Structure formats: C-alpha cells, structure tokens
Amino acid sequence: MSAIKKHGVNDFWEISKRGSLPRITRAYVPKVLAAIRIMRNLDAHGFESPQQFPIYDYESVSIKSPLQLEQVAKWINVPTSDLRDLNPSLRHDRLPPNGGVKLNLPSGARDKFDVAYARYTSGRN
Structure with missing residues (x-):
C-alpha cells in the first residue's frame, strides 16, 4: 500500500518498474498471474481440461493428540488411501503431535x- 501512495499509481507493473517492491514480490506476482492465465485457458497452453473434479463427502473432527492415518483407517474400516485423499495437507500419514488439527473422515464414519478415539485418549486402547 505504501508503494501505491508513494508513486500515486496502483498498477503492479508500473510500481515494479520503479523498484518500489521487494525483489521476491517482483518475481512472485508474475508467476501467480501466469498461473491464472493458464488456468483460464488450459487447452491453449497444452494442458488437458479435467472432465470433473472429485467431490468428497466428509465430516471433520478435531484431533488433540497425535495419530497415524493407518490407525484411524482401522478404527473406521476404510483404506488409508481414502483418508489421504480427504486430508491432502497431511504429510507422512500422521497428524501433528501438537494436536489442534481437523481430520476429514468419510461421511458416516464419525460415530465409529x-x-x-475416546478409548484411545482415555488409555483403554
């Protein structure tokens, strides 16, 4: 915002030319704009348009202790790969040890x- 006030223009390219933006910003913004342009016309840029995106029906639960996806998959009787699909931000098939995480479960698996989880957290595993 200060670069806009300083130069009296709100055009990224003009402000960038004047050197008022950090180098990383000058490099990053054009990449984002290019990605937007490509996504708006995938075929013209040599990409195939997806026929449809998968729609996942899920329920979120709050997790306060570390868990492995494999453990959760056994509890609710679903393949671990289903949990990976519903939770793409998780790495290494485990929930972070600091807790406070939302875990997406297939719809209908919440009761199980x-x-x-109540048994697990109470030590009656």
Missing part, C-alpha cells in the same frame, strides 16, 4: 471414530 468417536468411540475409538
């Missing part, structure tokens, strides 16, 4: 999960 709640019972198993």
Whole structure:
C-alpha cells in the first residue's frame, strides 16, 4: 500500500518498474498471474481440461493428540488411501503431535471414530 501512495499509481507493473517492491514480490506476482492465465485457458497452453473434479463427502473432527492415518483407517474400516485423499495437507500419514488439527473422515464414519478415539485418549486402547 505504501508503494501505491508513494508513486500515486496502483498498477503492479508500473510500481515494479520503479523498484518500489521487494525483489521476491517482483518475481512472485508474475508467476501467480501466469498461473491464472493458464488456468483460464488450459487447452491453449497444452494442458488437458479435467472432465470433473472429485467431490468428497466428509465430516471433520478435531484431533488433540497425535495419530497415524493407518490407525484411524482401522478404527473406521476404510483404506488409508481414502483418508489421504480427504486430508491432502497431511504429510507422512500422521497428524501433528501438537494436536489442534481437523481430520476429514468419510461421511458416516464419525460415530465409529468417536468411540475409538475416546478409548484411545482415555488409555483403554
């Protein structure tokens, strides 16, 4: 905002030419704009348009202790790969040890999960 006030223009390219933006910003913004342009016309840029994106039906639960996806998959009787698909931000098939995470479960699996998680957190595993 200060670069806009300083130069009296709100055009990224003009402000960039004047050197008022950090180098990383000058490099990053054009990449984002290029990605937007490509996404708006995938075929013209040599990409195939997806026929449809998958629609996932899921329920989110709050997790306050570390868990492995494999453990959760056993509790609710679903493949671990289904949990990976519903939780793409998780790495290494585990929930972070600091807790406070939302875990997406397949729709209808919440009751099984709640019972198993209650046993797990109370030490009656």
